[in-house]
Amino acid sequence: xxxxxxxxxxxxxxxxxxxxxxxxxxxxxxxxxxxxxxxxxxxxxxxxxxxxxxxxxxxxxxxxxxxxxxxxxxxxxxxxxxxxxxxxxxxxxxxxxxxxxxxxxxxxxxxxxxxxxxxxxxxxxxxxxxxxxxxxxxxxxxxxxxxxxxxxxxxxxxxxxxxxxxxxxxxxxxxxxxxxxxxxxxxxxxxxxxxxxxxxxxxxxxxxxxxxxxxxxxxxxxxxxxxxxxxxxxxxxxxxxxxxxxxxxxxxxxxxxxxxxxxxxxxxxxxxxxxxxx
Numbered sequence: 221x222x223x224x225x226x227x228x229x230x231x232x233x234x235x236x237x238x239x240x241x242x243x244x245x246x247x248x249x250x251x252x253x254x255x256x257x258x259x260x261x262x263x264x265x266x267x268x269x270x271x272x273x274x275x276x277x278x279x280x281x282x283x284x285x286x287x288x289x290x291x292x293x294x295x296x297x298x299x300x301x302x303x304x305x306x307x308x309x310x311x312x313x314x315x316x317x318x319x320x321x322x323x324x325x326x327x328x329x330x331x332x333x334x335x336x337x338x339x340x341x342x343x344x345x346x347x348x349x350x351x352x353x354x355x356x357x358x359x360x361x362x363x364x365x366x367x368x369x370x371x372x373x374x375x376x377x378x379x380x381x382x383x384x385x386x387x388x389x390x391x392x393x394x395x396x397x398x399x400x401x402x403x404x405x406x407x408x409x410x411x412x413x414x415x416x417x418x419x420x421x422x423x424x425x426x427x428x429x430x431x432x433x434x435x436x437x438x439x440x441x442x443x444x445x446x447x448x449x450x451x452x453x454x455x456x457x458x459x460x461x462x463x464x465x466x467x468x469x470x471x472x473x474x475x476x477x478x479x480x481x482x483x484x485x486x487x488x489x490x491x492x493x494x495x496x497x498x
Contacts, residue, residue, distance in 0.1 A: 228403060228452035228460070237355045239391060239461070244358070247463045249403050251452055255459040256393050260352035261478065262457050265396035269327070269476040272396045273320050276375075276478070279349045280316050287312055287319045288421070290334035296379040296472075298336060298421045304428070307421055309334065316345060316375070323377050327475050336376035338422055342480065343371065355459075357391065357482050365489040374479040376472060383412060383427035383469035384420075388483040390462040392470075394454035397477030399470060401452040402431060404445055406465040411445035431469055 230251040234240065236258050243250060256262055265272035288298055290309035301308050319335055326332035342349055350371065357369055367388070383402065392401070404412060412427040420426060429439045436443055452460050462468060464485070472479070 223446055224449040224451050226450040228450050239355060239357055241358060243461055250461050252459040254457050257457040261395050265456055273324055277317055279346045281345060281347060283345050284313050285316050285337055285340050287314050288336040292331045292333055294334055296334045299382055307419060323476055326377055332377060334379055336379045338374055339372040342373050357484055360486055367485040367487055367489050370483040372481050376477060377475055379472045381470040383467050384424040385465050385467045387464055388485045389464050391459055391482040393459045393480045394456055395478040395480050396456055397472060397474030399454045399472055401460055402469040403450045403452060404467040405448060408445045408448050411441040412467055413439050
């Protein structure tokens with residue numbers, strides 16, 4: 221969104237694959253330039269999309285997954301229908317191989333359908349992938365079990381995950397393609413017009429503002445949110461540390477894109493998710 225001028229801070233001297241405490245202690249978004257350049261999947265993707273797809277297939281165990289599939293007219297923006305009561309895409313159980321084939325076949329299509337596998341747990345479907353593609357997330361010593369670390373993979377063509385927040389801290393690793401994050405601090409919630417708690421495209425309430433074409437008559441407070449926003453541009457090999465509760469829209473910008481993210485919290489495991497309270 222061109223009206224947001226602020227850029228997310230970038231660190232260029234980070235240790236590859238090791239998330240340092242100095243980064244976490246700031247509790248502010250930061251881009252870690254080249255943080256996962258050593259990953260094998262990054263290397264394959266920089267060679268070609270086809271090589272990256274073949275690499276993923278070679279590590280896939282064949283278990284079914286859920287894919288989001290939208291018609292060409294949504295232009296990759298997984299959201300609601302015109303009246304805001306139903307989603308503008310379908311979900312279906314399929315295999316990751318089949319979705320990769322659909323994405324690959326869409327490379328030459330000028331107006332393709334939108335294909336998206338969101339937040340698929342890596343270890344359940346790619347059990348050996350993290351041997352060559354992983355980072356270390358520091359966890360404190362504790363007398364009680366902490367919330368589990370969740371490592372997910374996001375696969376698709378040009379797609380937009382509309383602005384939302386997550387309760388956990390997040391390390392988002394841009395593995396193949398490019399991604400643009402539009403970020404807002406938690407205190408901007410009243411200016412972002414969150415939608416319903418259900419249904420939602422991905423489990424979290426979304427901002428109902430169309431960032432590409434904001435209607436300031438319908439959403440006048442969004443003009444204030446713009447003043448506090450920032451843009452994080454990620455290339456393959458970069459990572460973004462995103463603290464808990466920061467709002468973020470994520471745009472995958474290439475014909476083929478892969479993101480791996482790490483979610484964690486240092487809260488006690490028995491407490492469960494705060495979304496259960498809502």
